[in-house]
Amino acid sequence: MLKLLRKIFNDKKNPPEQSTQKKIKEQYIPTNLKKTIEIFKSLYHYPDNSDVYLRNLQIGGLEKKATILFINTITDSKAIEKQIIKPLLHNMKKTADISDIISVQAIHTESKISKILKEVNNGSAILFLEKSSKALIIPMADFKTRNLEKPENEVTLIGPKESFNEDVQTNISLIRKTLRNESLMVESFTISERFNNEVYVLYVKDLANEKLVNNVKERVNSLTADSVQNIAILEELIEDRPLSLFPSILYTERPDRATFYLEDGYIVLLMPNSPSSLILPATFWTFFHTSEDKYLRFLNGNFVRILRMIAIFISLFASSIYVALTEYHTEMIPVNILLSIATTREKVPFPPIVEIVLMEIAFELIREAGLRVPTPIGPTIGIVGALILGQAAVEATIVSPIVVIVVALGGVSSFAIGDLSLNFALRLMKFVFIISAALFGLFGITAVFAMGMFYLVSVKSFGVPYFTPSTPTYTSSSDTIFRKLINQDFFRPGYLKPKDMTKK
Numbered sequence: 001m002l003k004l005l006r007k008i009f010n011d012k013k014n015p016p017e018q019s020t021q022k023k024i025k026e027q028y029i030p031t032n033l034k035k036t037i038e039i040f041k042s043l044y045h046y047p048d049n050s051d052v053y054l055r056n057l058q059i060g061g062l063e064k065k066a067t068i069l070f071i072n073t074i075t076d077s078k079a080i081e082k083q084i085i086k087p088l089l090h091n092m093k094k095t096a097d098i099s100d101i102i103s104v105q106a107i108h109t110e111s112k113i114s115k116i117l118k119e120v121n122n123g124s125a126i127l128f129l130e131k132s133s134k135a136l137i138i139p140m141a142d143f144k145t146r147n148l149e150k151p152e153n154e155v156t157l158i159g160p161k162e163s164f165n166e167d168v169q170t171n172i173s174l175i176r177k178t179l180r181n182e183s184l185m186v187e188s189f190t191i192s193e194r195f196n197n198e199v200y201v202l203y204v205k206d207l208a209n210e211k212l213v214n215n216v217k218e219r220v221n222s223l224t225a226d227s228v229q230n231i232a233i234l235e236e237l238i239e240d241r242p243l244s245l246f247p248s249i250l251y252t253e254r255p256d257r258a259t260f261y262l263e264d265g266y267i268v269l270l271m272p273n274s275p276s277s278l279i280l281p282a283t284f285w286t287f288f289h290t291s292e293d294k295y296l297r298f299l300n301g302n303f304v305r306i307l308r309m310i311a312i313f314i315s316l317f318a319s320s321i322y323v324a325l326t327e328y329h330t331e332m333i334p335v336n337i338l339l340s341i342a343t344t345r346e347k348v349p350f351p352p353i354v355e356i357v358l359m360e361i362a363f364e365l366i367r368e369a370g371l372r373v374p375t376p377i378g379p380t381i382g383i384v385g386a387l388i389l390g391q392a393a394v395e396a397t398i399v400s401p402i403v404v405i406v407v408a409l410g411g412v413s414s415f416a417i418g419d420l421s422l423n424f425a426l427r428l429m430k431f432v433f434i435i436s437a438a439l440f441g442l443f444g445i446t447a448v449f450a451m452g453m454f455y456l457v458s459v460k461s462f463g464v465p466y467f468t469p470s471t472p473t474y475t476s477s478s479d480t481i482f483r484k485l486i487n488q489d490f491f492r493p494g495y496l497k498p499k500d501m502t503k504k
Helices: 001-014 016-025 032-045 079-089 111-120 168-177 210-221 231-238 255-263 284-288 298-327 335-344 350-371 378-395 401-414 420-440 444-458
Strands: 052-059 066-071 108-110 125-129 135-138 186-189 197-204 249-254 268-269 277-278
Touching: 016 032, 016 111, 032 052, 032 066, 032 111, 032 125, 052 079, 052 111, 066 079, 066 111, 079 125, 108 111, 111 125, 111 135, 168 186, 168 197, 168 255, 168 268, 186 210, 186 378, 197 210, 197 255, 210 401, 231 249, 231 268, 249 255, 255 268, 255 277, 284 298, 284 420, 298 350, 298 401, 298 420, 298 444, 335 401, 350 378, 350 401, 350 420, 378 401, 401 420, 420 444
Parallel strands: none
Antiparallel strands: 052 066, 066 125, 108 135, 125 135, 186 197, 197 268, 249 277, 268 277
């Protein structure tokens, strides 16, 4: 009975057609051209698959039959006609080699069907020859992409204005344009079983730690998903704690930022169809920093970092401290301010916790609506939500004016946190602090903060502690809240254990 159930499950998981195709893919192409073409017709469901093209031709001079296979929507069909088909048809030499007839820079051969399929799906044209057990792979990819644009989520006033786009080759070239070194490694891995999605692992060979590189490669190679279409999905599949509130892999759309981290011994992941990259390992400070910090002058950059740290604390604690003081610790509020708060709350029917939660949810709704609506309407939604709804709520005595001020201050402060993942984490933690303040006052806030710090200290990203180099300490540039002068930045991050610690 158990064997029968297993058979039924396996049959459902791998239908006969899929199992047959899998066996065919593991084979090598036969020397019979007709049989070879029949195999690829069945695999690509030709002619039902309208953008799969097969062109039969007779090579002039050699008097040999050949067939070209390519996918029209992802290849340069004009180049195929000009550089492959015409030279083969008009060839008059009887002893010429095919690679000498075709005017293409790079040609290689392949005989395994699965590898040929991968090349076709990557935009190559395949030339099958009569009585040959090898196919010629001719790179002719022409994927449609958009031009380079400015970064949308990581805006800077100083520094490069280029952003990654969906073409992975363009993204790699943007990094190589800045990091011109023969030690820059670009390794490709197939990470999905059905749709053959690729990920590119970039690192500097003579800087990156070998154990760290091997760890990343093992995690990438161990994936068994049917499809991984985007690098944001890959992030969730390879991170240490997918359920963690705080991110452990840095997500960036800026080539210059990715290059800075590569120079320090980090690893960068790129994928086709993803206008961004992943940088790993990551610490809390990598999310706190922005790419503009390095471009600003020393004092200006550190001033901005102080403002950003203040914004983090205001965003986290403004609402919860208000709830704690008004509910439990009114003796800590100066008398004049206390009387003012009491006067404004006299007609409000709700306790402070309800006021704060209602306004925080309203603010989050306005923020989300401003992001999702068309761009010309977005600013209007923000203005209407912040001014008209806030004023109406005060006049209707649903909330007090001081609550509107506190929530607005915390909301505006959250916009100063540039990294999207850290921003989400702090916004969610804000509600935890509000609930703890409503239950236990300042003691609840302190307890939750202490537990949160204990948790963060225990978090690791690919073996690197989350709060390093603050704790535990390592020899490094100590780039945490404040950065050093560029001419005093002597060391790479010691917690990465790079092959070369010093910056020359």
